[in-house]
Amino acid sequence: RELLCCGRCICLRRLRANPRFETYCAHCQATSNPPSYTSRAEHIEDELPAYPSSSRLQLVKKKDEPAPDVLHFLSPDDTIASLALSYNVPVDVLRKKNSIFSGHLIQARVTVLIPGSHYTASVSLSPSPVEGEEADARKRKIRRWMIACKVIDYDVAVFYLE
Template sequence: MSLADSCCTCATLLSDVKVPYDPDSEKPLLYNRRLDCCSRYICASCQSKNPRFQDYCPFCQISSGPSALPREGLRLPPSYTKTPHARNASRTESPPPSYDDLLTPRRVPEQSTEPPADTEDTVHFVGSDDSLQALSLAYAVPIPILRRHNHLYSDQLLQARKWILIPRSHYNGPPLSTPPDPAEEERKTKLRRWMVATKCADYNVAQLYLKGSDYNLEIAVEAFKADEEWEKNHPLEGKGKDKPKPRSRFGRGGSLSGQLS
């Protein structure tokens, strides 16, 4: 042991370690211990505070006394440098994805309007009052299976679907919903397209223009834009503060001062 040696646990120089003594005999209770496995030192103070260090190496994790640890110690952690396997040595690593691909949101394919004709599952047409909990109780299908079978990652996505599939493995019977009326669906589609084209979200106004044009989308949009253009060129006069005050039957004013002025 040299003067430059230090404890491997507290990093104190062995020459500065306060060795615990027996108060009666004034003899040292412990000595600085040199580990046989790695030639490190553990000071007497650390052994006194943690008696486990008297027969255990915290670095090699080897115990000189009875212990559940293996005699050769635990396995070393894997190295940071990767050595390719023989079968993977010929493979070329693919480059990392570009930032443009990471920042571009992944687009989920839209659901088709018509359900698949060759499916063996039961097709349920989604209504405004349907929920996954209600469908799970009605068809006796667990909610996780309904989500996985229809690729629903959230319960709120059900309202955006026109139909969902009830797996045949859990339900084999007639659907508990009626298919929508094609004419009504076409009217709803034209209603939404009219709102997008005119940027008018008023349902009553949309119905008024579509009914007036016999649900001809182009004529309804042109009629709305023509009315907007006419209102722009012919603004209403006398609104708010610009509206003239009604004249009194006495002339300029109803009071005496108004009549004399």
Template structure:
């Protein structure tokens, strides 16, 4: 046993192990034990806390004392070799699949922005107030049919769609919705991107900056960051209720967001 040997269960150096002593005789109760099967060490403290370690190896799973385990340890797991059926020898069991074969999970295809042009179904553009129950009543289509036809596994997934298909087998009339305005959709996209770039979730502030820059996203983001830098260099003056914001190049309030106060 060297000074660098350690316990295989608690990783404590054997030189630092506190050996338990009998309080009456002051003799050590246990000593550090070297395993015969793998030459590892188990410290006296681990043996005192868990008496099973006094005659058992947790790595080789071999017991040197009375135990239900076999002398040679636990059996190895069954092999993947083809074996005969216990009842019908002519019927051989098929081996399990290999771990190397990659299993491709089933994925639902993502919905495209534009609806398919070659479909015979009615395309309904989803609005903020639409629900499966409402669409089922409006188009006289059962809710399970709408879910199955559009791969909707939950009613809440409808709000994540821009459009859904009404099956022609249940409805042959015109759509009860109007397609979204491309210009308005582009403005909404720029508004969300502005919020992400500036980390400002105020919808009214985002609209002010985008309208002031004629919906030029880069100009609107730079203007907001410039105003934030100006407010950082010109902090509030005064204390208490009578404090006032310093005047800036925008007038009272600093940036455009400050003018909303």
């Protein structure tokens, strides 16, 4: 925009940053009236101008949502290091995702979550429990009976339930 008072130009970036410069000259410190809009209204057309072919919008490929976490059923010989190698996931990421602060704590777990952010195949290398669902249900039944009857010995509970 060229100023009428002193002939200086103000760039469009500066005008957008500070709309006050539409009516005010910082150099002369003089205020001018805003431009009239009546002349613009006469030139309004009903149709929008055609866009040139070079300015076509390119479709932006959306980022895929992160893959879901994978549930891995542990076997007695699984370790943090072996899982990290099997799933190609850093050991620190596995520990943080599962709140495991030491490698030996994994033995107390039945399952481990493999983060989908690092393992995108979303296929578990152990899709079902090692012992099977029946054995798991049997163990839960025995533990429930042990608590209800206040029996400490596991073998006694097995004897009573068979």
